[in-house]
Amino acid sequence: MMAFAARAYGGPEVMALAAMPEPEPGPGEVVVDVHASSVGPLDWMMRNGYFRARSDRKFPRVFGADFAGTVRSVGEGVAGFSPGMPVYGEASPMAGGQGAHAERLRVPVSRVHRMPQGLSFEQAAALPTAALTVLDGFWRCGPLQGKRVLVNGATGGVGHFAVQIASARGATVTAVCSAAHADRARALGAAEVIDQDAEDFTRLARRHDILFDAQGTVDRESASRVITRRGTFVTTLPVQQVGIAALLRRLLGGPKIIVAVPRGRPEDYAVLARLVASGRVRPVLAEVFPLERAHEAFAAQEAGRAVGKVIIRVGEPEVPRPMLHRYH
Numbered sequence: 282m283m284a285f286a287a288r289a290y291g292g293p294e295v296m297a298l299a300a301m302p303e304p305e306p307g308p309g310e311v312v313v314d315v316h317a318s319s320v321g322p323l324d325w326m327m328r329n330g331y332f333r334a335r336s337d338r339k340f341p342r343v344f345g346a347d348f349a350g351t352v353r354s355v356g357e358g359v360a361g362f363s364p365g366m367p368v369y370g371e372a373s374p375m376a377g378g379q380g381a382h383a384e385r386l387r388v389p390v391s392r393v394h395r396m397p398q399g400l401s402f403e404q405a406a407a408l409p410t411a412a413l414t415v416l417d418g419f420w421r422c423g424p425l426q427g428k429r430v431l432v433n434g435a436t437g438g439v440g441h442f443a444v445q446i447a448s449a450r451g452a453t454v455t456a457v458c459s460a461a462h463a464d465r466a467r468a469l470g471a472a473e474v475i476d477q478d479a480e481d482f483t484r485l486a487r488r489h490d491i492l493f494d495a496q497g498t499v500d501r502e503s504a505s506r507v508i509t510r511r512g513t514f515v516t517t518l519p520v521q522q523v524g525i526a527a528l529l530r531r532l533l534g535g536p537k538i539i540v541a542v543p544r545g546r547p548e549d550y551a552v553l554a555r556l557v558a559s560g561r562v563r564p565v566l567a568e569v570f571p572l573e574r575a576h577e578a579f580a581a582q583e584a585g586r587a588v589g590k591v592i593i594r595v596g597e598p599e600v601p602r603p604m605l606h607r608y609h
Contacts, residue, residue, distance in 0.1 A: 284383030285575035285593070286341040290330035293576060299341060304379065304387035306356035311393050313368060317406035317569075318381035319347040320582040320591045321438060322497075328579075332375065344374050345381035345593070348388075349396060349405035359390045367396040369405040371413075371545055381406075382575055384595055394550045397557040400564070407564035407590035410543045411439045412553055415446050418493060418515040418541030426451035428490040431482070431507060433499055435471060436462040438582075438590045439517055440495030441565050444469040447493070449561035455489065457482050462588055465565075483507055491515060493541075496585075505536055513537045565589030571596070 286299040306312045324344040326332060349369035352362050362368065370393045374380035379387060396405045419425060430447040434440040435456030447454050448470025456463075456471035463474040475482045483503040490512050492504050497518030504514040514536055543549075556562040567587035570578040572595045582591040 282384040283572060284343045284379075285345075285572060286343050287328050288341050290328065290333060292329070293579060296328065296576060296579070298573060298575070301341070301343070301383065304385055306354050306359075306387060308357040309359060309390055310356040310387055311359060311362055311368075311390050312353045312355075313348060313350045313386045313388060313393065314353045315348050315381055315383060315386050315595045316350040316402035317348070317595060318345045318383075318593045319406045319410070319438070320382075320575075320578045320593060321346060321410055322582070323375070323410075324380075324382075325579055325583050327374065339377070342374065343380040343383050345383075346371050346374065347406050347409045347411075348372060348381035348386055349402040350386075350595070352393075353385060355390075362390065362393065367402075367405075368393045369396045369402075369409065370394050371409045371543065382572070382593055384572070392545065394547075397554045400557065403566055403569055403592045403594060404564040406592055407438075407566060408553060408557075409545070411590065412442045412446075412562065412564075413543035413545060413549050414439055414517055414541045415442045415493075415495075416549055416552060417544055418443075418517075418539055419446060419450065419491075421539050421541075422491055422513050422515065424450075425491075428452045429455070429488075430491045430493060431455045431457065431489040432471075433457045433477075433482070433492065433494045434496035435466045435469070435474075436565075436588045437495055437585075438567075438587065440493075441465075441469055441589055442562065443493045443495050444471050445562045446556065447491075449556060449559075452491075459586070465588060469565075488512070494518075501538060504538075508536050510536070513539060515539045515541050517541055567591050569594050 284301045287296045289295050352366045372381045430452040432443045435458045454471045455473045456466035457475045460476040466474050488509045493515045567589040569592045
């Protein structure tokens with residue numbers, strides 16, 4: 282099978298289209314024909330070696346957490362899934378599993394879920410990590426009805442879900458994004474938009490109940506200037522400094538700090554499916570690239586200005602295949 286694989290830690294030059302061994306399902310596993318995967322910050326951060334101290338170091342490595350496709354085969358003990366069934370879910374490249382930027386993927390059945398009706402494979406692949414991260418962050422904030430929520434990076438891969446979900450749950454949402462994307466932010470549910478290139482939102486006088494930093498670029502000192510005394514700072518950046526600060530805040534009082542993570546529980550997927558079915562959450566696709574142009578997908582995501590999720594479509598090539606690396 283073909284995959285977009287890294288041969289070592291480094292920059293974009295270490296990744297290429299490559300031939301990889303065909304996966305076979307073990308007990309409790311499913312092999313999926315991947316039709317789409319999404320590119321997220323963790324992909325290029327893992328490629329750069331940012332998490333090398335706590336992730337698998339064997340190469341070649343295939344990154345990509347989110348996938349959507351159809352079941353190809355199932356292993357012993359798997360029930361509820363059959364060949365041809367549309368599914369989506371999360372792979373585990375951080376823990377050493379194969380990532381989703383490949384034609385086929387072997388994954389534990391606990392990480393596979395029936396695909397919501399009414400979505401394309403590309404749209405479904407945009408959901409898991411980003412939308413589940415938002416659900417976790419807001420779930421830990423408590424009820425949102427009537428609260429003022431500020432979303433930094435409001436039209437990005439995570440942020441566009443944060444705006445939709447906060448609005449759907451009754452919050453008044455202020456979006457921080459570029460002026461060029463203001464209309465998109467309002468269409469997603471924002472009541473107000475702050476131009477990130479014209480104003481420093483951390484210096485404005487207005488306070489909010491919740492700051493959801495979908496870009497992971499706001500430090501706790503800046504966050505404290507824009508949230509109420511008993512407000513909540515939700516960040517998507519899982520770094521030790523934030524964890525220590527969260528513990529201190531819990532002990533000493535003051536704004537609460539939450540590091541949002543995609544827990545991937547069945548109940549989270551059930552909530553997500555209901556939001557999609559109701560029309561209150563809809564994935565926005567920034568760009569879609571074929572697997573043969575996966576390097577362009579990585580570049581688009583890494584540039585940091587994409588509106589919505591960057592997607593890799595896996596299927597028949599749109600251009601002739603380049604010279605391939607072959608891994609065994």
